[in-house]
Amino acid sequence: EPEVTQTPSHQVTQMGQEVILRCVPISNHLYFYWYRQILGQKVEFLVSFYNNEISEKSEIFDDQFSVERPDGSNFTLKIRSTKLEDSAMYFCASKPGLSSYEQYFGPGTRLTVT
Amino acid sequence: AQSVTQPDIHITVSEGASLELRCNYSYGATPYLFWYVQSPGQGLQLLLKYFSGDTLVQGIKGFEAEFKRSQSSFNLRKPSVHWSDAAEYFCAVGADDRGSTLGRLYFGRGTQLTVWP
Numbered sequence: 552e553p554e555v556t557q558t559p560s561h562q563v564t565q566m567g568q569e570v571i572l573r574c575v576p577i578s579n580h581l582y583f584y585w586y587r588q589i590l591g592q593k594v595e596f597l598v599s600f601y602n603n604e605i606s607e608k609s610e611i612f613d614d615q616f617s618v619e620r621p622d623g624s625n626f627t628l629k630i631r632s633t634k635l636e637d638s639a640m641y642f643c644a645s646k647p648g649l650s651s652y653e654q655y656f657g658p659g660t661r662l663t664v665t
Numbered sequence: 666a667q668s669v670t671q672p673d674i675h676i677t678v679s680e681g682a683s684l685e686l687r688c689n690y691s692y693g694a695t696p697y698l699f700w701y702v703q704s705p706g707q708g709l710q711l712l713l714k715y716f717s718g719d720t721l722v723q724g725i726k727g728f729e730a731e732f733k734r735s736q737s738s739f740n741l742r743k744p745s746v747h748w749s750d751a752a753e754y755f756c757a758v759g760a761d762d763r764g765s766t767l768g769r770l771y772f773g774r775g776t777q778l779t780v781w782p
Contacts, residue, residue, distance in 0.1 A: 584769070594709070594755060596769035607768060642708060652697045652716055652759055654770060658708035 553577045555657035557643050563663045567632050572660045574626045574643030583626045584644040584654060585618065587611070594642065600626065633664045667692045669758050671773035678746050679781045686741040686776050688756030697759035698739040699770065700730055704752045712754075715739060726750070751780045 556575045564570050576583050585597040598608045600618055617629045626645075630637055640661050644654040668691045678684055690696055697716050701709040713724025720732040730741045739756060756773040 586770075586772075593774045594757075594770075594772040596771070599769060609769070653699070653711060653714055654759075655711075656701070656709040 555643055555645055555655050557641075557657040557660050559660060560658065561661045561663070563665065564633055566635060566664055570630050570633055570662065572628045572630075572641050572643075572662070574628070574657055575624050576626055576643065576645030577647075577655055578624070580645035580647050580655070582606075582646045582648070582654075583618075583620070584646075585628045586642045586644065586656075587639040588642065588659075589636075589639045597628070597641075630662075633662075635664050638662055638664045667696070667758055667771045669756050669771050669773035671754075671756055671776050673776045674774065675777045675779070677779040677781060680748050681745050684741075684743045684746045684750070684778070686754050686756075686778070688739045688741065688773060689737050690739065690756070690758045690771075691737065692758055695734075698730075698732060699757040699759065700724065700728070700739075700741050701755045701757060701772075702726075702752050703755065703775075709755065712741070746778075746780055748780045748782060751778055753777050 558573045583600040586594050587597055588594045596609050598612045598618055599606045615631045619627050640659045642659045643657040646654045670689045672687055699714045700712040702712050703709050712728050713722050713730055715722050715732045723729050728743050730739055732739050753775045755775045757770040759770045
């Protein structure tokens with residue numbers, strides 16, 4: 552069964568460094584999402600992406616964040632200058648099309664900022 | 666704005682006992698509702714979903730949930746819990762105020778389920 556994959560599973564970085572989290576959505580899916588979950592808190596939406604542009608973003612997704620689909624398979628989240636409060640589990644999700652409601656989630660990347 | 670409330674942070678049940686996890690949502694139109702399960706170190710696995718139609722939906726692993734519009738609830742149930750059900754359970758609501766399916770999912774804070782042998 553096709554699934555969303557994410558790499559790395561765990562990333563440790565120093566405050567102020569740039570990180571890129573990578574996701575490979577399910578191959579025929581058209582809508583892509585990033586969510587994050589700070590330890591002990593709820594899963595929060597960051598951004599949705601369709602047709603090579605951001606379709607919606609939350610208040611969390613400020614200028615430090617960017618997303619890209621550099622080729623036909625990868626979907627990346629970049630944090631330009633990490634802060635301690637960016638430490639969280641980051642989930643990528645995808646869904647097939649507009650008429651589908653279900654989002655398929657990857658296993659997550661745990662980001663630790665020291 | 667949409668919101669999801671899971672009033673129980675932690676629930677403990679004995680193996681074989683029945684289970685009900687509560688979820689209430691705030692949304693102006695018909696929501697799309699989901700329950701996800703997250704085992705330690707794992708991602709979010711979809712248990713079941715409600716979009717329309719029959720308000721009692723069946724999911725994987727013997728779980729079911731009932732949509733009650735009058736109570737704005739979508740409670741998750743299982744008649745007999747197994748030790749392997751120990752995990753964190755998240756309720757989520759989808760679609761935005763315009764009913765678009767482009768939109769984000771709003772998650773509750775999660776309910777941690779502990780199962781005693």
